[in-house]
Amino acid sequence: MNSIQDEVATLRRIPLFANVDPAKLKLLAFTSQRIAFDANQDLFKQGDDGEDAFVIIDGEADVIVNGESGEIVVTSLKKNALVGEIGILCDTPRTATVRATTKLIALRIMKDQLLNMIREFPDLSIEMMRVLATRLTDTTAELTEARSKQN
Amino acid sequence: METNLFRYIWRHTRKEQLWILAVVLLSMPVYFLSLDLPKRIVNSPIQGDGFVTPGATQPFLKFSLALPEVLGGISYTFPGFDLERLPYLVALSLAFLALVCVNGLFKFYINTYKGRLGERMLRRLRYELVDRLLRFPYGHFRRVRAPEIATMVKDEVEPLGGFIGDAYVSPVFLGGQALTAMGFILLQSYALGMIAGGIVLVQAVLIPKLRRRLLELGRERQLTARDLAGRVGEIVDSIADVRTNDTSNYERAGISSRLSRIFFIRYEFYQRKFFVKFLNNFLAQVTPFLFYLVGGYFAIRGSLDIGQLVAVIAAYKDLPSPIKELIDWDQRRLDVEIKYTQVVEQFAPEGMMDSALQAPGTKPVGRIDGPVEVESVTMMDDTGGKLVEDASFVLSPGEHVATVGEPNSGAEAIAEALIRLHPPTSGRIRINNTDLSEVSEALTGQRIAYVSGEPTLQNVTLTDCVLYGLKRAPGQNGNTPELPAIEILEARASGNPLPIIDADWIDYDAAGVSGPTELKVKLQDILRLVELDSDVFDLGLRSRLDLERHADWSEKILEARVAMRKRIDSPDLGHLIEAFNPETYNDQMTVAGNLIFGRARNPAYESQQAPENSFVRSLLRDTKLDERLFAMGRRIAETMVELFADLEPSNPFLEQLTFMTPDELPTYRGRLARDASQSFDTANDDEKAAFLRLALTYIEPQHRLNLLDNDFRQALLDARKTVFETLPDHDPDAVWFYNPETYNPGATLQDNILFGRLTYGVADGPEKLRIVFRELLNELDMNSLVFDAGLEFTVGTGGRRLTGSQRQKVGLARALIKRPDILVVNRGLSALSARSQTKIMKRVLKEGTGDGDRASFATYWVLMNTKNAIVFDRVLVFESGRLVEDGTPQDLLNRTSRFANLIS
Incomplete structure (x- = not known):
């Protein structure tokens, strides 16, 4: 069944939403759109304006950056991943392309709704800071590694 | 009189x-x-x-007749x-x-x-x-x-x-x-x-x-x-x-x-x-x-x-x-x-036109092959304000002249004088060596074309709008309809011309074509020239066809429907559309839409109106569906109240509440609370109607509340069958049902081919569908059918069903198709983007230079965008009603001129 209840269950499994009131998650699920992507279809493209974030309910996707030598797959995303939230938070264009590698079902959360959730649940913003900080740490580590390789 | x-x-x-x-x-x-x-x-x-x-x-x-004495006095008595x-x-x-x-x-x-x-x-x-x-x-x-x-x-x-x-x-x-x-x-x-x-x-x-x-x-x-x-x-x-x-x-x-x-x-x-x-x-x-x-x-x-x-x-x-x-x-x-x-x-105002100037001509009017001479023309408006003062210039045959200047600085008035819309107060305009006021309307109307910013369109088809300027005399194509003798007699007895409006009035010679078939090609060319072709195509897709006139079309459309079905059913398209099938429940439609499975002819049968519709209500009662829908409506209301009732009124989540307005939430909460037993039997009419309404607007893949199981769907399908069987007797003009075998007159051409609902939640669904659809039309060679359907679009009173820019394009197309000797454009493309204006203008000028069998025409173009003037042969600069500069754009640019100033 593709019902809201399943979507709420999925949302709860995402660390970011783990501490959010289930009723609010249900609201988030109801007001979000459930979208089906084909394999090789882009969820969004690098450089586009970011108006929404996606929670992957089923399927897998690659995060791809356009480098000088063509497309580079930066990382892969699996079920329960949240993607696209940076564009929403910073109002910047998408920093990468996200492309489905299998058939994929995602929950599309609109910018206003996510921001509103963050405002209403300070825990959510702390959680989000933590996720972003982790990613920053990872990126810094990778950068250091890459620099040291270059030298 | x-x-x-x-x-x-x-x-x-x-x-x-x-x-x-x-x-x-x-x-x-x-x-x-x-x-x-x-x-x-x-x-x-x-x-x-x-x-x-x-x-x-x-x-x-007994009677007697008698002649008077003078006539002989004979008398006769019966x-x-x-x-x-x-x-x-x-x-x-x-x-x-x-x-x-x-x-x-x-x-x-x-x-x-x-x-x-x-x-x-x-x-x-x-x-x-x-x-x-x-x-x-x-x-x-x-x-x-x-x-x-x-x-x-x-x-x-x-x-x-x-x-x-x-x-x-x-x-x-x-x-x-x-x-x-x-x-x-x-x-x-x-x-x-x-x-x-x-x-x-x-x-x-x-x-x-x-x-x-x-x-x-x-x-x-x-x-x-x-x-x-x-x-x-x-x-x-x-x-x-x-x-x-x-x-x-x-x-x-x-x-x-x-x-x-x-x-x-x-x-x-x-x-x-x-x-x-x-x-x-x-x-x-x-x-x-x-x-x-x-x-x-x-x-x-x-x-x-x-x-x-x-x-x-x-x-x-x-x-x-x-x-x-x-x-x-x-x-x-x-x-x-x-x-x-x-x-x-x-009906006797001063200055009425002599009827001879409008008299229907028996022979084709000649061309305007000489120059247009504007001599010391001064024009005033009806309050005596000066519009133009002492303007003189000559427009040679085939010459493209642009005017620039502030709005209403004289160029527009001259444009109106050139087509006799507004006679000069003094001075004169001559064409073919005759004063413009003395030539017949046949000459001015056929050989001069005028494009204003506000073309007035009659409420006829798009084709008729464009061809309006060619409707000059009946029976051009050699087929004057036979009139009954009594109609001719009566028309004569009333001093009327013969009532032959149904004849073919198109002057094919004027358009440079031999007959209707060539004219259609010409029409397409001109619509492409003015960039109206894709609009016409879209209008065609959105039009409801008059199948009485195009019986052969429905077959073609049904064929396209089958081909479309095959295509979207293929798995790689991800089932973009859920087709209308009378035998199955269509998940992409509301519950009400599934019951009344068709296009409403009578607005009372639109699916939004279903809760008020007496036929639907008695149907639900008879099938006991109302009780189930009532319970379903309650579930929806409970969820909505649970989700939304405590939100601040400004909360953006409320925008996603589609079942009711935020103001109605407390009312629904009250209804839910009042009847804790949740029993259908004890609910009052207001509650029944309110909850039924929610259930009838429910769409499973959109709302995802998991309220429709297969058993329920089957019950709704059974009810649909009853609708099919009883509604036509109840009200034969209520609904055009979705029947895969027949054309649905209530739906647009496009909907008739797609014949289904776009599936919810397919990423980029509309875009994918558009591509598939266009491919299909190309393959089945149906583009011209759609285009023809678009040409039959009725434009509405004053053309109000078209946009401002579409109206202006129709105005220009109308002017071009009659192949004038002089084209007067008076800010005629003002509603278009600057880029389109320039593109179309250049194409028109190219058309006007004439080559091969195409005759050249002169243009007098009151420009919106001064920069465009450089592509013309000559520029007239107007300033406060005076013609201040006149020369080729290059000449004017090479010296210190107002034109050079305007351009820079």
């Missing part, structure tokens, strides 16, 4: 009036005999005059048949019956003849009014209100039709009747005749006096009614301004005060009219009173026999009615004379 109604009628219907007069006079003796006969019947066979002796006879049908008393009674009575019949037949013939006469004249008058309207000077149209003109042509002259047949006949006929009756009474009894005559005289003197005020009121009534029509028209035309300024109440008051004036005028009118009637009736009743009294006195005295008295009274019974009708006739005469004068005045 003739200002006197009677002269107008006489001029056009002299012969008919004389004929009908002759018939009326012929009917008089019969009428007299029918008056005389009752007296003879009473006196002779009944009372026994001439039958004193038994076996006495009387001659029946002895008649001698009849006894009873046969004589029978014979006389039968003669009376025959007379009655002949009398009636006369009346029948006369009335029909008069009716036809009146209708012909009305037709002539209306035609003449519109004919004059077509020749009004342009300036006059700024001062008149369209609905007033329409009222005059349609309503105000209407009573004239009824009157014209009576104009001469009635006074003679009724007067003759009255005189006959009077003469008869006088013959019978001089004294009684004098009494009747005296009273008639009183009426004749008194009534016109009382009526003077009535005439005045009649005139006011006409003017106020016309004004009302004009005002209502203005409100319709300016409805956007009324709404955006919140002046609807001001308009209401304006209408109310006009209605008030009309009311009091009419009220006084009726008071006076009925007073006059009362007086007439009274006087008419006084006479019999006198007859009974005086006539009775004479009869008792024996100086008048009873038969005579009865005859007098019988004759008198017939006297008031002609007199009364004569008075009525006179009343109508005055009324229609006023109306006629008032209307004719309005």
